Amino acid sequence: MGPFYAIKKRYLYLLPALPVLVFFFAFFIYPLFEMLKISLWKSLPYGEYEKILTLENYVRFLTDPFYLKVLWKSFLLGVAVTAVTIPLGFILAYALWTSTGLKRKILYFCILFPLFTNLVIRLYGWRIIFSPTGPINVILLNWGIIDEPLKLIFTFPAIVVGLFSECTPYYVLILFSVLTLINRRYVDAAVDLGAGPLRTFFRVIWPLSLPGVVSGGFLTFIWSFGAFATPTILGKPVHWTAAVHAERQILSVRDWPFGTAIGFMLLLFVVIVLFVQGRLVPKVRTQRTEV
């Protein structure tokens, strides 16, 4: 057995993975690389650009207080949505975990149905709900609780609610797949040793489910941070995230170098977040084996 044969034997099993790798390199990695090149070109007025290598698009983004504020607001949006999704999504995942039979089927349906329903349609539903003539305002007006319609639509909380309903089904499914790995005997043991339900939850179930909470939570954060649809439909231009500004620069202003530079700042941020997650998850895993 020569060394070449050994290498061939070791990597031959990867051959069926070749099509997806080729596809991703051609339509994902390479286009992103081309985009990176454009973001380093000099931007000229009226959508023109000159092929001179420069960092000025990035400098412009990072020194303009307006765009720094946009970035900061996108970050806050991501944090707010994640903070709401983690506990509320956990409740649903826990309900799914402890349910059986028909109840589990119904809960599954209630999670998968919104997940598979068009995002735009769901956002349209929120627009109807939050509109000044929508059910919330009209019912509160009729009951005499308020005198004039509340401003619900085009506000920050409206965007948070919209993103929450967008991310929760994914978060619940990820968390549920981790919960199913938990050995029920640990729960029984805690109860036998006299722990109340809250104590059992916080000392046994919560630590064991942390890998799911962490990966689901980070996915929620990344999606809300890079959100595009929800801020444009449920928000005003002041609520626009960096992703929306990137799209505006490309499709409206046609400033390609600057728009792509915004996009890459967004991507850099996502990579940093994923790196942090990568450092965090193994710690959680070692904790799991100790329990």
Next chain:
Amino acid sequence: MGNREYLRKSRRGTQRINWNSVVFNISVWIVLILLLAPIVLVVFSSFSGKTHLSWPFTDLTFRWYGEVLRRSLWVKAFVNSLIIAALATAMSLAIATPAAFALSQRKHKESSFIRSFISWPLMVPPVMVGIALLMFLSRAGLRGSYLAIAIGHTLWAAPLVFITMNAVFERFNPVYVSAASDLGANGFQTFVRVTLPIVRSGMISAVFLGFVISTQEFIIALFLYAPKTITLPVEIYTAIRYEISPGISAISVYMIGIVAAGLLVIDRVIGIENIGFGGKG
């Protein structure tokens, strides 16, 4: 079965536990309402007899369902969505299934790297993917074609199909494969005659996932569409910025109906619990 029954048997009094479960059940209902309310409202509003949507929806009527079918723009967008979804599903399955099979067989360093690489498109903000593909595909002269949008959707659907199929193949007992090769089948024959029949239910779930993900994606489509290939989500997105009307609700209900019917059929065939990203309960 559930551990709440065990909790009930615990030594600390039952009263506190009941209180906990009341709060818990109310919270579950609140979350479910937050998830389902927008869909329910869209369905309700499609029956509204008024042209402008305002609560309560009165003069209930079915007329929007017929009226919207006579608007060729909406029907065209609907058909376009289905064509693109079919293309994207076929491409995702074709490229992701073999990879999922190969990577489930062995656990080396490089295979876990490739596994995470395949999920990268899910992590990159879709706006980035849209911009990058817009530049790349316009240069290739594909901008505005069905294929261009389907390629974009494949980047989003293939990772999900991959995750589903990978979970399916990991549960799959390799003894059958060795038996087939002992009996003289080559790799391809084994895959078609042994592996595929066993993983059928996973495949159905993956097809559904790919198809639905493509019909609902619209950010990449927003960058790549041409008037002739506009998809339904893009059409709705541009329409609802200016108006909310029962007509839009009616076309949305057609779309919602397809999803609901699909879920019910899937439940019949493989059981709804088996859809998902490898989370089998």
